[in-house]
Amino acid sequence: MDTKQPETTTQELQSALHESRNNVEQEPTQRRESVLESNGYHILETIGKGAFSIVKKAFSKAHNRVVAIKTVSKQKATTDVLNKFLPREIDLVKGLKHTNLIRFYECIETTLRFYIIMQYAENGSLLQLIRKEKILPEAQAKHFFNQLINAVEYIHSMGVVHRDIKCENIVFDENFTLKLIDFGFARGNMQPVIDGGKIKPVLSKTFCGSHAYASPEILKSIPYQPQLSDIWATGVVLYTMVIGRLPFSNEENVSALIKQVFAGPKFPKDRCISDECKDIIIRILRPAHLRISISDMRRLPWFNEDDSGYDDSGNEKSLEKKMRLDESVNDRTGTGFGTTDMNNNIGTSPVSTSASVYNRKKAVPDE
The missing domain is CATH 3.30.200.20 (Phosphorylase Kinase; domain 1)
Structure with a gap:
């Protein structure tokens, strides 16, 4: 009778276990869906x-x-x-x-x-477009500005204030229709209230947004009417479109920035824009009690002129083609602005357009 030695039996068991483990490891593991x-x-x-x-x-x-x-x-x-x-x-x-x-x-x-x-905004941001084109034709800037204030007027009518309007937060869809984005600092229920038979605006005490687009009342850290500060920011956007750089740009020194703001916007001689365009920028970039409303903007001659050179998307009709952003690493500015770069400056301005007033001082929660 042939009997196996205990040592041989142990070896066979170990071999079988090893083979079993190999078979398990070779079975494909199914990746869990995210x-x-x-x-x-x-x-x-x-x-x-x-x-x-x-x-x-x-x-x-x-x-x-x-x-x-x-x-x-x-x-x-x-x-x-x-x-x-x-x-x-x-x-x-x-x-x-x-x-x-x-x-x-x-x-x-x-x-x-x-x-x-x-x-998804197929045609990128206004910041990218300005950096590529340097300066937008005035008629095109007017078309985009009109779309911007349409958006701002709508959200204000809904009791919402944006509080962070800037070129980075303005994008274009596949048809080059302007879209306002990023409501991270927005606030609702901001409709004016009736108090003692008078219309009283609800003031904001959260000093948020970007330095370069901040109204003087925000820079001075005093309670402010956010609708008027949104309008101020649209004026900064308009100036930047037609001039190619920010109107106020001293981020490092807030006191110096406030002085620039109260001195008003400067218009370089090498930029050819109409007096009507300058007028609306000046009417926007002024102290809150003198700042123009959106309804009053629409009555100005600049909005009532017929600019037939541009279609409904703000593109030149004569070219019969859509503007497309250069997707190469280096655009004509030579700075290589990409979609992931959120802190680049416009033109020669030393201010970072993403520098936040909210980061400058801790925000006081709105009441």
Whole structure:
């Protein structure tokens, strides 16, 4: 009778166990879908970055189109952002619908992140366009400015103030229709109230936004009427479009910046713009009690002139083609401005257009 030695039996068992482990390792492991993938979003590429957020381009199966997804990290974002600004932004954009506002699709929240899904702006930002073209033709600037104040007038009528209007926050869709984006510092329920039979504006005490676009009342840190500060910022945008640089640009020294602001905008002699255009800029960039309203802007001659050289998208009819941003690394400015660079300056201005007043001093919560 042939009996196996104990040593041989042990070797066979070890060999069988080893083979079993190999078979398990060779079985393909199925990758778990990400939250976005399980909701029908296919991530394409990164198109922007912030201190605690990242914006990616993605394809949405549900909408059958490319969208933009802003991902906000709960671990990196500040308490103010998570508890006040972000919830407020999401709540506001859900209720706003206008041709000149970026479209909001949905928000997905997980234990670690917020995913805000929005319309994708195929033609980039106004900042990129100005850096590429240096200066926009006045008729084209008027067309874009008209779309901008349409958006601002609409949100104000809804009781919403933006408080961070700037060239980075103005983008263009596939048809080159202007869209106002980023309601991170926005606030609702800001309609004027009736007090003692008089209309009384609701003042804001949160000093947010960017230095270069901040109204004098914000720079002086006094309670301000945010609708008027939004209008001020539109004036800075208009000036930047037709002149090619920011009107006020001393970020390092706030006192010097305030002096520039109160001195008013300067118009370089090498820029050929109409007196009517200069007039509207001057009427906007003045102290709050003298600042022009949007309804009064529309009555000015500059808005009533017929500029037939541009179509509904602000493009030159004679060229019969759409403007497309140069996607090469280096544009004509030689600075290589890309979509992920959010802190570049316009023209020769030394101010960072993303320098935030909110970062300069801790914001006082609005009452």
